[in-house]
Amino acid sequence: MTPDDLRAWxxxxxxxxxxxxxxxxxxxxxxxxxxxxxxxxxxxxLACAALAAGLEPWAPVKP
Structure with missing residues (x-):
């Protein structure tokens, strides 16, 4: 990721x-x-990609 990519994000x-x-x-x-x-x-x-995809912080799945 470049600074220009970060600005675009x-x-x-x-x-x-x-x-x-x-x-x-x-x-x-x-x-x-x-x-x-x-x-x-x-x-x-990766954080930029996750935020752009609307993902929440990871948490284990509770049974």
Whole structure:
């Protein structure tokens, strides 16, 4: 995932800056660093995909 991909995800989700970093569970400064070109880890890319797909956090199925 590139910074441009992250910006596209934010726009597609209709998130303001603060909503985007909160949804990903990262600080404002971490999100800013990702947008500025810092490496975007796989966990963040997967979180973007999960949020875009409307998935909730994983929880075990209770019998």
């Amino acid at each position: 934010q726009a597609a989700m209709g998130y303001a800056y603060a909503q985007a970093h909160a949804a990903l569970g990262v600080s404002s400064s971490t999100y800013a660093n990702m947008l500025a070109g810092s490496k975007i880890d796989r966990r963040t890319a």
